[in-house]
Amino acid sequence: MSAHLPILQVVVPLLAAPFCLFLKRGRVAWGLAVLASWAALAIALALLDQVMREGVLSYAIGDWAPPIGIEYRVDVVNAWVLVIVSGIGAIVSPYAMASIEREVEAGRIPLFYAAYLLCLSGLLGITITGDMFNVFVFLEISSLSAYALIALGQARRALTSAFRYLIMGSVGATFIVIGIGLLYVMTGTLNMADLAQLLPEVWDSRTVKVAYGFLTVGFCLKLALFPLHLWLPNAYTYAPSAVTAFMASTATKVAVYMLLRFFLTIFGAPFSFDVMALDRVLLPLALVAIASMSLVAIFQVNVKRLLAYSSVAQIGYMILGLSFATVTGLTATLLHLFNHALMKGALFMAMGCVMYRIGSVHINAMAGLGRRMPWTMAAFVVGGLSLVGVPLTVGFVSKWYLILGALERGWWPVAILVLLTSLLALVYIWRVVEAAYFRDFPGDEQTREAPWTLLGPTWALVALNLYFGIDAGRTVQIARQAAETLMAGISP
């Protein structure tokens, strides 16, 4: 059984998805989705444990030996990302019940869970596979289901947002498949480990460099790096709350993982940093993303949109860590993958609670809500503090390593910019706090605290924010080990 964990990781949610379609009752489909999500989390944790103890796991699908057959390859890096993705899935899926019943038509609820499970299995598949073409296949699975999920949003603009995301996502996926194709032309293999062995011989060819260019742009589009982020704010704003919470904490993280996997494992750190100067390409974009998108977030009035822009800025932090081209920098990136999933998940889920009760997440509609929905707003405050990077929250741990990375390179201005932009985060979080706690509640006297089915998962994430902020030893250790694995390249 445990030998088949890698394939079960993908197959369990993938098979659960069509069952959801057959189950006509929303609650039953929900139960199945929760079960599948928790099973995925259990498998991911077992895999992480196994990898930490025994090293890289290789699973040949259908017993076809790797370079020819499809290989699932689990090392610390993707075991870590698997835990992030399935962990968020496991927390968001129980939350989805109440939130989705409020925001999605009853008839479509089984469809919603089918799409959600497909998206989850797609994301897990991208992460676990050791085969380039398989990456593309799972990318399409996760993206197509994501478009459907976003389009389920209440607002009519959800449709246009999903459509625009579809165009941009397809452009990105096409670019990625073009890159993969060019690499295949040059090496004749699709297996990642095999490619890593063969590529150094053809480093100088223009084809490889063009492939690199296409892949860079394709990945940056998927992970919403400034200025390719334009699809993201609308998609996050108009999607159902549970979808936003799930996507914001997983989809872009997996895209960052793809970028790391392709450029550090397949092409190798020496090629990426020394030949292609990836760090110098990404650094300015990351810095602009951090500063500019935080500023944009300050001026937003829709809180989900505000958080969406904040996500673009936070992705900037992850890419910033990569652009240091050091183990410490990468550790910061990998830590922030996890930490940002925790904090943004908590924040978006708190917004889901607000949406559930007052039907709006406009900043003015939230006036005085601190008294009406104390637990929800307290969750928002803690999540917000984490986003700002206050000590004892996970945000601080990320910022700490990011600043360490900057100082290690001697990049003072970057370190100062990171600190200053934390203040910008304080400003946009504060705007919400100011509205919720310092204004009078104008609305309906009947407004109550959100139900515990929403609050429970939200506070579970909040608690994780605090727990891993105080006891960061374990996460840092895993992230550092993963960073070292990535920098060392693949071992033969």
Next chain:
Amino acid sequence: MSSIPPFLIFFLGALLVPFLRGVPKVRMAFLVLVPVLGALNVWGIQEGYEVQYRLLGLTLTPVRADSLSLLFGYLFHLGAFISIIYSLHLGRRENATVQHTAALVYAGSALGAVFAGDFITLFVFWELLAVSSVFLIWARGTRLATRSGMRYLLVHVVSGVTLLAGAMVHWSGTGSLAFGPMGLGSLAGWLVFIAIGIKAAFPLLHSWLIDAYPESTPTGTVFLSAFTTKVAVYALARGYADVDILIYVGAVMACFPIFYAVIENDLRRTLGYSMINQIGFMVCGIGVGTELALQGAVAHAFNDVLFKGLLFMSMGAVMHMTGKTKASELGGLYKTMPITATLCIIGALSISAVPFFNAFVSKSMIMSALLYEHHYWIWPVMLFASAGVVEHAGIKIPYFAFFAHDSGIRTREPPVNMLVAMGIGALCCLAIGIWPNLLYDLLPGGEVDYSAYDYTHILTQLQLLCFAIAAVAAFHLWKIYPAEIPSVNLDADWVYRRAAVRVTRFVGRTVGAADAAVRGVVLGGVGRAMRGAFRSHGPRGVLARSWPAGSMVLWVSILLTAFLFFQFL
């Protein structure tokens, strides 16, 4: 008995307070119990007690007890005890739960900060101090208080961030996070210095204090006066003893607030200025840096909590009973509040450093140290500042509140708990003044080889007091003669304020013009930057618009082209 970290008791207390909302009697007992338990705990802590904790591969020292931190530990327990008793009467109307909780967290953070052995711990408590204390300002509930609290918070968060930046620079330079002597020889030293300077209300960094303290609740101000600035004084004593620049900074701090205090009408704001003036003495002592000077500075911090607390409490009591704190609206209250008036006078005598009151025994140490170290220019300046204290705090406060012209207000004595708290404060002031060894024995740095009660000190101080009082009397006399003023009593404050205004107006005109010009340029720049940012980043800005798919794809192609172009260059 093994001790626990001192701040824990207060934090646990703060956690429990909200649950005692419905049982005010139990809550009262509980609130008083917290500092008592804390004091028992801290009494059991020996010098050298340390708690270490590993986080992110760093060794942190959340608790480090030595004689300096222990002294502040005792002081903060005493301050918290008095302030808590003073605020026991609070009820629902005054947001009692919020105020009590915030006050306990605040006192706990102050304790955490003085026992912090490393920068990270210090930073955490530094920020907690700000975040908790701001609720004491907001609890007033007025629009002014909300806004002023916001400014207060902003200033202190900046202070915290500066501290963290300094700590990180220090750490990357030396590899150590321990908080010890810093000096100004490095960037880290300056950053930490500025961070502390903001909290200590250094000149030009002081406006938050004047802005926020008078806006707090009557009880909140008492807490505020006890902790924030004293933590800063502690940090200076720990990190910047014997740094010469502090002597001059201290001298400026001791002098400039006098002018403002003299013309200020709001008596609590006057006390705010007086606070900066007193911190000036401590800062100056730290700057001198000899053992005697440091002991004097620390002792003065101890005494300041007592007498400044007492004065703030008496003004708070007046405000609680009458709702007023303006000199022009008060007066004649001694008839109906004789006990408060007496206690206030004790506070005033203490702050004026009259022999047998506590400031005398600590301020003399600083003044003597200045002379021993041959600071002959600074000594007279501080002497002038002492005279100023007599004038604006020693005479003005009790005079305008309780005597002067009769405002016609008839009220009662404040609630018993307020009187008790003030009584304890007054007793402490007297006790230390009469038996200075009570305090001297606690001071860090070994046996105190100093006696405040010799002829020279007493004589000097008495002369100073006489001259200061004579000067005040002279003001009054000069203004009695002009015949156009019908009633002397009635006009005293008005006239006297005009005399001082003449001096300050001249200073104000020159400084003010330069200030306005600089401020205009800076504010204009900030405004332009904000408008620029809004134009590009605002909801309708280029960066925040929803773009059609076409232009998104345009960006994709631009990026790809650029990437390929640079690769083939």
